[in-house]
Each structure stands twice: as structure tokens, then as C-alpha cells.
Amino acid sequence: SQECRIDAIAQAWATISGLGDPERASQALESVEEKLVRREDGLIALLAPPFDRMEHDPGYIKGYVPGVRENGGQYTHAALWVVLAYLIRGDGDEGHTLLDVINPVSHALDRASALRYKVEPYAVAADVYAVDPHTGRGGWTWYTGSASWFHRVALRWLIGFRIVTRDGVQVLTLDPCIPKRWPGFELVYRHGTASYRVQVENPRSVNRGVARLTLDGVDVPALEVPLADDGATHEVVVTMLGG
Incomplete structure (x- = not known):
């Protein structure tokens, strides 16, 4: 089919x-960049070309006009999975760039963009x-699971923030995958009555790789x-060195 x-x-x-296969998976993402990422339009299309005149009926998806919703428009769940794939591969530069492309705020940076986007930024x-x-x-x-996926991808894979349980004890782990241009970032996490002030430092301008963590010095x-x-208020310093 065409x-x-x-x-x-x-x-x-x-x-x-x-x-x-790692090599073929890499080629798959390169094809997404070439055929589905439309930076000038601020979107990542789900598929291409859209369903229109094919003989075999693919189902309800063909009920949408070509280029709308799942039929060749941006299906935001899938767009976020593309971002996630880049972050899993350790490419914080492209992962963050594509997350910014689909960020609703990016669609309303000026009046013309907001009028085109038409919905809440x-x-x-x-x-x-x-x-x-x-x-x-x-x-x-206001009616999409992609909102929670956006939060999950940004928090767990870009920032690398996770709470896990080890032998009945909750622990905070940090494994960021960020753009090399970021010198670092800060966050505050409240755990019950305690606060954890986290400072992530990226002195070597890397995408990923935590080398050192200190808790209260x-x-x-x-x-x-x-x-x-x-x-109490605790100070956490995370140093990224790559590797």
C-alpha cells in the first residue's frame, strides 16, 4: 500500500x-525524523501518508479526514513515545527538542501561533x-491520557526522578537524560514533613551519567x-560526568 x-x-x-535490534531501532527513529517530525508545524505525525483511498478498510481510523487525529495528524500519545525512545537511547538533546515541539506552551508564544492552535496552551x-x-x-x-504521559516522560526520563522501594524503605533515585547545554537544574521534593532540595550539576556538558551523589554533604x-x-530540610547534590 502507498x-x-x-x-x-x-x-x-x-x-x-x-x-x-539496536541498529534497526536507530534507523526506525531516523525515519521518524525524516518522515513524521514536522518542526515548522510544531507536531509529530502519527503516520504517513494518511489513509484515504486504499481498497482494504483499516477500520475507524479512515473515518477521519486525512491529516486529522489518528489518520496522519499528531496523536500525542505516540509523539511522546517518540520522545521517550530518544531519552531511553540517551539522547537528551533530541528528546528535549521534540518534547518542546509538542509542548502546548510552544504553540502560543505569540498571537499568530495562539490563533492557529486555538485551544488552551x-x-x-x-x-x-x-x-x-x-x-x-x-x-x-482535558480528555487525554497523553497529559499524564507528558508528565511521566518529562519527570521520569528527562529529569530522571523516581521513587522506588528497597527492602521496605522508599528511596529517591536520579538518572537524568538532559540536553548537553543544560548546566544542571534544581528541584524540591516534599516527603511527608521533610523537604529534599536537589541540585543537579552537569560540569562536563553530558546527556547522561551520574557519577556522584551527596546527602547533606x-x-x-x-x-x-x-x-x-x-x-528536616535535606540537601542533595548530584554530579553528572557521563560515561
Whole structure:
């Protein structure tokens, strides 16, 4: 078929699943960049070309006009999985760039952009149209699981913030995958009555690789912070050196 020759879900999940051949998974993401990422329009299309005249009926997806919603528009779940695939591969530069492309705030940086987007720039849209004269127009908002995926990808894979349990004790782990140009970042995490002020430093301008972690000035070789609900304010410093 000349329609739907590439689909972002399959391309991204070749990496996310961990089951794809690394070389072919890399080629899959390169194809997404070439055929589905439309930076000038601020979107990542789900598939291309859209379904239109093919003889075999692919189902309800063909009920949408070509370039709208799942039929060749941006399906934001899949767009975020593309971002996730880059972060899993350790490419914080491209991962962050593409996250910024689909960030709703980026669609309302000036009046013309806001008028084109038409929906709230503070809520993730389930889809973005990819066909003229509606290219760049947001679709459903306030009713999409892609909002939670946006939060999850940004927090757990870009910032690298996770809470896990070890032998019944909650610990904070940090494994950022950020743009090399970031000198670092800061965050505050409240755990019960305690506060953990985290400073991440990136002196070598790397994407990933935590080399050192200190808690209240003391080195923590395990590179993770045991959390205590003790009413205190704790200082955590994470140093990235790559490798």
C-alpha cells in the first residue's frame, strides 16, 4: 500500500520495548525524523501518508479526514513515545527538542501561533491537525491520557526522578537524560514533613551519567537517597560526568 507506510508507534516501541535490534531501532527513529517530525508545524505525525483511498478498510481510523487525529495528524500519545525512545537511547538533546515541539506552551508564544492552535496552551491536546487549512490546530483537551504521559516522560526520563522501594524503605533515585547545554537544574521534593532540595550539576556538558551523589554533604556510594519523614530540610547534590 502507498498509505500508512510508516507509523510512529512501531518505530518508537522498537526502542522502548528493548526487543528491537539496536541498529534497526536507530534507523526506525531516523525515519521518524525524516518522515513524521514536522518542526515548522510544531507536531509529530502519527503516520504517513494518511489513509484515504486504499481498497482494504483499516477500520475507524479512515473515518477521519486525512491529516486529522489518528489518520496522519499528531496523536500525542505516540509523539511522546517518540520522545521517550530518544531519552531511553540517551539522547537528551533530541528528546528535549521534540518534547518542546509538542509542548502546548510552544504553540502560543505569540498571537499568530495562539490563533492557529486555538485551544488552551496550558493543557496537553490529544491531537494536532496536520492538514491545511487547519495545520497546527489543537484537538481534544482535558480528555487525554497523553497529559499524564507528558508528565511521566518529562519527570521520569528527562529529569530522571523516581521513587522506588528497597527492602521496605522508599528511596529517591536520579538518572537524568538532559540536553548537553543544560548546566544542571534544581528541584524540591516534599516527603511527608521533610523537604529534599536537589541540585543537579552537569560540569562536563553530558546527556547522561551520574557519577556522584551527596546527602547533606556526605557521599552516598549507592547514588540513591533513603527518604525520611523527619521534618528536616535535606540537601542533595548530584554530579553528572557521563560515561
